[in-house]
Amino acid sequence: MIQRSTLRAQIADALRDEVLAGRLPAGKGFTVKEIAEQYGVSATPVREALVDLSAQGLLDVEQHRGFRVRVFTRDDYRAMVEARALVTEGVFRRPSAFVPPDPGDERLASVRRRAASAERAVLAGDLDVLIGYDLRFWRELGDLVGNPYISEFLDRLRVQCWVFAVPYLRxxxxxxxxxxxxxxxxVDAVERRDAAAVERIVAAYDEHALGLVEKLG
Structure with a gap:
């Protein structure tokens, strides 16, 4: 049973992981009661968690029937990557973008650890591990911007992109x-404040994401 300290957030995180892992596949419908019974909790925090996930664009609300995992199309994916690219490129073009106040800032050290873990997961072909570290990497890197609205928007788009891509990648x-x-x-480019290199790497990242969709399915 999930502990009650942060029940709403814990349920939302658990369900998001279920969606990312493909255990709640696109198009899968369910009710508040089913989820409450699955986790052994009352309906109220489950309903709140599902509403939160709906607001994040991961679930669709079905009137009088419950919820359904959103089905993203290739066009949705392309649009999400394009939106992500426009915002990310704009952020990196700011003179102060992603520059920590101190060269020894622990936040940048943490981002570097996430980067190393993500790369190991890529080499191992471990998709489940990669998704977790990839999201943490970009979330922590985004936090260096100092604008939580930008960070939250980009995190939401990356989750949605993974939700689309995971079934095909598997x-x-x-x-x-x-x-x-x-x-x-x-991370190296960010640390040495090489704006041109950062822009080049991020552009390649977005091009890779767009190219990937053409290979899937």
Whole structure:
């Protein structure tokens, strides 16, 4: 049973992980009662968590029937990547973008650790581990911007992109060489304040994401 300290958030996080792992596949419908019974909790925090996930664009509300995992199309994916690219590129073009106040800032050290873990997951072809570290990497890197609205918007788009891509990626015989892996190169560029390199790496990241969709399905 989930502990009650942060029940709403814990349920939302658990369900988001279920969606990302494909255990709640796109189009899957369910009710508040079913989820409450699954986690052994009351209906109220479950309903609140599902409303939160709906607001994040991961679930659709079905009137008088419950909720359904949103189905994202290729056009949705392309639009999300384009939106993500426009915002990210705009942020990196700011003179102060992603520059920590102190070269030894622990936040940047944490981002570097996430980058190393993500790259190891890419080399191992471990999609489940990669998703977690990828989201943490970009979330922590985004936090250096100092604008929580930008960070939250980009995090939401990345989750949605993964939700679309995961079912197709799981069908691939091998993922090594097909996933973006330049995490540490990006951190290096940020740390040395090389704006041109940062812009180049981020542009390649977005191009890779758009190219990936053409190979899937």
């Amino acid at each position: 069908e691939q015989p091998g993922l090594r060489g097909s996933l973006w892996a330049d995490y540490r190169e990006l």
